[in-house]
Amino acid sequence: MSERVGAAASGLGRPAVDAGRRGEPPPSAPHERADQPAEAAAVAGPAPPRSLPRRRPVRATGRLWGIRTPVPRGARWTLMALSVTVPLVGWQVLSIVIDGRPDYLPGPVDAVSAGVEMARSGQLLTDAWATVARVLQGFGLAVLVSVPLGILMGSFPAGQALLEPLVGLLRYLPASAFIPLLIIWLGLGEPSKVALLFLAAFFFNTLMTADAVRQVPLSLVDVSYTLGARRGEVLRKVIVPYALPGMIDSIRVNAAASWSFVVVAELIASESGLGYRIVRAQRFNQIDRIFAVLVVIALIGLTIDLLLRLTRDRVGRWV
């Protein structure tokens, strides 16, 4: 305190440079003596004694398990290889060990050879396409409707007030609980499956799109208006481009859900598709074929995810 006053006082006698840099007002400044830190110290009393116990210093952590520390390239590839090969080998070993009943648990080798056989007859491709086509229709429709609604909900508080109560409630009704209703109303054919896929993705994608849209900073919207943009232009030229990577992320998450729902729908009632193929194989106790179809389901799911992730990374290069 006294030091500061002193500095200010002596600042007058010094070259103007110094005083200016330090930002001291002339000593005549009326408020100089009643500085708040001094008052606070008086209330707090003397500082506590420096007697905190010290914890023993941490050992330097290895690089492999440091939190959010990048792992060396070699180690990363090894870990990734292990994550695939260990389960595969375990599966093969298990299938040999448990082989009490014939073909109770076929190994990966059996599954692949069953898959190759099914692929040769063209059956696998037909089934896979039937399933993919259903997803394209049901999920595609859900995206087409939910994205505009989500943008409406995320951009306009009025839209949110209008839609959120309903959408927020309906999303807690599991889509699978609608299956009986959909079968009664739409029959066993394609429409009921497309409708199920629509329901499974629509509510979540609407809410997640709205969330992505709400990430747009208000300052970006405000500044756009001051640059002469109208409301529609703000939506098209600011909100949509900003939220696009987030919206694709949402589509990616919900595509995964759709992919598992289509198989459920096909397990329950259908004449084609990968789920139907599993039910058929079950009827004839062809466990190796079930595994082959499971592998195909996983691979197609992975491909969808990869494609969407690449799209997102391309679109969101600026993030």
Added chain:
Amino acid sequence: MLELASLGKEFPRRGGPVKALEGVDLSVPDGQFVCVVGASGSGKSTLLSLVAGLARPTTGEVRLDGVPVTGPGPDRGLVFQQGAVYPWRTVERNVAFGLELLPLPRAERERRVAWYLAETGLTALRHALPKQLSGGQRQRVAIARALACEPEVLLLDEPFGALDVQTKEDMQLLIRRVWQDTGTTVLMVTHDVEEAVFLGQRVVVLASDPGRVAADLPVNLPAERELSVKRLPDFLAMRAQVEDLVRTYHRRHQEKQPV
């Protein structure tokens, strides 16, 4: 001429409305550089958002060349502390944003963008994305983008508040030069007294709670201002005077706060 006439703004809050601004009268002649200083919470941002037309005043009005302001528009460009540049657009396309909304031939638009990029020293960075820029560069993009729309008034809300001292001084020189080159009226708010005195032809001190004009002082410093101006006795005296005012009104405000 920009005029603020008995401008007031209240925000509703539980337990009664907050008066962010009350009875603010201010007129800024064309081409003037005015700095508004005040402590944090004194209503500086509220003032600018009213002038920008992003918020509606509770009382009074803002007039630009005699016409009441009813909403935001490109005649009043705004620059925020954190730039608010479009992260998916390159520097060049950020600056072009306002021009893309107008029926301009492409060549004309590009010519204008190129001039503002050069004026703000961004030509070499024109293809860069905002994430590749430093804070100062981003602010230059925001300034160039606002100026490209040829605003009557440039509104600056603590535009250099998040920058380090050296960058801040570079930006201060830049904004002075741009102001002189374009002849735009500038209304800048800041809590940095040194900055206000260095940049402004006039310094307006805002008192807090409710925000109102406490003092309106002309700055008698040379028109050509280099950084060395900050060492002149006139500058130091003015700075001390404004600092005392800001401090006084800040302290009065604090004494009113519940403990």
